Amino acid sequence: MSKLPLTINHDENKLKLSSYITGFGLSILFTISAYLLVINHAASRTVLIGLVIVFAICQFISQSFLFLHLGQENKPRWRLTIFAFMLGVVIIIVFGSLWIMHNLKYRMTIPQEIRYMKSQDNL
Amino acid sequence: MEPIIAIPSAKSLKRQEKEEKNNKMLFGFWVYIMTDCVLFASLFATYAVLHNNVYNGPGGAQIFKLPYVLGETLLLLTSSFSCGLATISLQNRSKRKVISYFILTFILGLGFIVMELNEFHNLVLAHESWRRSGFLSAYFTLVGTHGLHVxxxxxxxxVMITRVSISGLTNNIVRRLKMLAIFWHFLDVIWIFIFTIVYLLGALHL
Incomplete structure (x- = not known):
């Protein structure tokens, strides 16, 4: 019997307890260290912001692979493909919005902004 | 010489059919989860654009209580882990363990949502509701949408705990429990970004 191309087999690749324990440990580690850094103002603001974002990305990667079992399916890896597509859309939405709105703010002069806010107040 | 052809039995064919149907449905659910990520991305983008528009109201650093939020985070993270343990026991088809791990997950998730609703309640009592400023509207929409998912x-x-205890681990129930586990892990993944972008970076006045 020919195999259908869409085979995402969970049971073939046995889930392991160790992957959940590692994922949980790593997540706790990243969460607590980011929290402690921010609470204690352990470094300069710019460094803190960078570190906190890096920790979030590390936790995201570890949870995606160890909890959601990304990339552990058989070929063709449709889940991974659609995950990558989602990441692309998310990056376009988030950074595109920030870029456009920043540009808008940059091009709006301060008197224009004040006039706009006053007109809103009188409504 | 006669060629050897392995004819699969009717039973194994049926099993294979069932398995393929399960896999397709799990894949469909995965696609739904990915589109939900896009929904959250648009809410995160809104928050990122609006988070400085406090309109003389309080900013993130004034209203967020980080130790409280850390408590919420740890509750949700632990519930995600116990959901993983439930998935493991699902593999071993141990009904009693599946039920107890899902009950543990449920209690931890309930603790999380009660803490979050209490946080919202206190903000509204202090007249810092979604009507106060653009920042608070975006904050309530983003965190509230996550809470609604929870x-x-x-x-x-x-519902699934009741169904397992009544009819046991049938094919349909096992598939739905797998979907539920994916959903629950996904909610924890979204929370990483809420915790980091809204709360931690908010406390740093970004």
Whole structure:
């Protein structure tokens, strides 16, 4: 019997307890260290912001692979493909919005902004 | 010489058919989860654009209580882990363990949502509701949408716990429990970014 191309087999690749324990440990580690850094103002603001974002990305990667079992399916890896597509859309939405709105703010002069806010107040 | 052809039995064919149907449905659910990520991305983008528009109201650093939020985070993270343990026991087809781990997940998730609703309640009492400023509107929409997902997940979990205890681990129930586990892990993944972008960076006045 020919195999259908869409085979995402969970049971073939046995889930392991160790992957959940590692994922949980790593997540706790990243969460607590980011929290402690921010609470204690352990470094300069710019460094803190960078570190906190890096920790979030590390936790995201570890949870995606160890909890959601990304990339552990058989070929063709449709889940991974659609995950990558989602990441692309998310990056376009988030950074595109920030870029456009920043540009808008940059091009709006301060008197224009004040006039706009006053007109809103009188409504 | 006669060629050797392995003819699969009717039973194994049926099993294979069932397995393929399960896999397709799990894949469909995965696609739904990915589109939900896009929904959250648009809410995160809104928050990122609006988070400085406090309109003389309080900013993130004034209203967020980080130790409280850390408590919420740890509750949700632990519930995600116990959901993983439930998935492991699902593999071993141990009904008693599946039920107890899902009950543990449910209690931890309930603790999380109660803490979050209490946080919202206190903000509204202090006249810092979504009507106060653009920042607070975006904050309530983003965190509230996540909370709504958690509530839906909790209702689903309660239904599934009842169904497992009544009819046991049938094919349909096992598939739905796998979907529920994916959903629950996904909610925890979204929370990483809420915790980091809204709360931690908010406390740093970004």
């Amino acid at each position: 509530i839906v997940g909790l209702i689903w979990m309660a």
